[in-house]
Amino acid sequence: MGSLKREQAYQCLRDAITFGKFKPGERVVEKDISEMFHLGRTPLREALRQLQMEGFIDVLPNRGAFVRKVSVEDLEHVYDVLAVLEGHAVESAVGSMDPVVIRDLQGIEKAMLSAAKEKDFKEWLDRNSQFHAVFQRVSRNAVLSGSIGNLRRQTYRYRGLALSIPGHVDEYLSDHKKILEAAEKGKAEKAGKAMRRHVQRAGAVLISFLRDNPWV
Known part of the structure; x- marks a missing residue:
């Protein structure tokens, strides 16, 4: 039960940060969050420790917890490395992909398309993470x-x-389709290249947006 409550607290806080309920630099007050999400203080503190380890928040002595600020430059570096690693993961995986894996990926893509039409962004993000995780x-x-x-x-x-x-x-969705089509045909290099371009483009779009909207 304790681990379930901790996971619930973690998901609530991570989603709140991901979807902008808590902004970068904003203080995370335990009492307020406990009341807002109806969470116990113990699982909440455990969730905060996990979020700190994962880079979502900073805990400063005598000041409390704050949503971590990530500079645009740092984010640019993250996407540069991520593109290389994710491309390599795809290239390494293609040779071991069987029809079951392909069907799983196709199912995830259909779910992403449905979530996009319904504007269910949380579902879309969860499914997107699943696609990459495969x-x-x-x-x-x-x-x-x-x-x-x-x-x-x-x-x-x-x-x-x-x-x-x-x-x-x-x-x-268009990028995912190209990655999946290449993977289905067993073209590891092409699929890996498509994934690298996908991650690079996603990063470039986001970084451009943040530079144009520095107050976000």
Whole structure:
């Protein structure tokens, strides 16, 4: 039960940061959050520790917890590395992909399309994470998967913003289609290249938006 409550607290806080309820630099007050989400103080503190380890918040001595600010330059570096690693994960996975994996990816894409039509952005983001995670899992490289996971967590809080950019969702789905088509045909290099371009473009669009809207 304790782990379930901790996970609930973690998901509530992570979603609040991801979708902009808590802004970068904003103080996270335990009492207020406990009342807002009807969470106990113990699971809340455990969730805050996890979010601190994952880079969502900073805990400052005698000041409390704050949503971590990530500079545009840092985010640019994250996407540069992420593009290389995710492309490698796809290339490594393609040779081991069977019809079951392909069907899983196709199902995820259909769910993403449905979520986009319904403007269910949380579902869309969850499904998008699943799409990328499939390649990491099939690559069977725990070090690679861990590195990608750590970097992707640093981008989570900005993904809600990205969905508000006109045309961004359509471009995402188009990129995924190219990746999946190449993977289905067993073209590892082409699929990996498509993933690298996808991550690079997603990063470029988001970074451009943040530079044009520095108050976000």
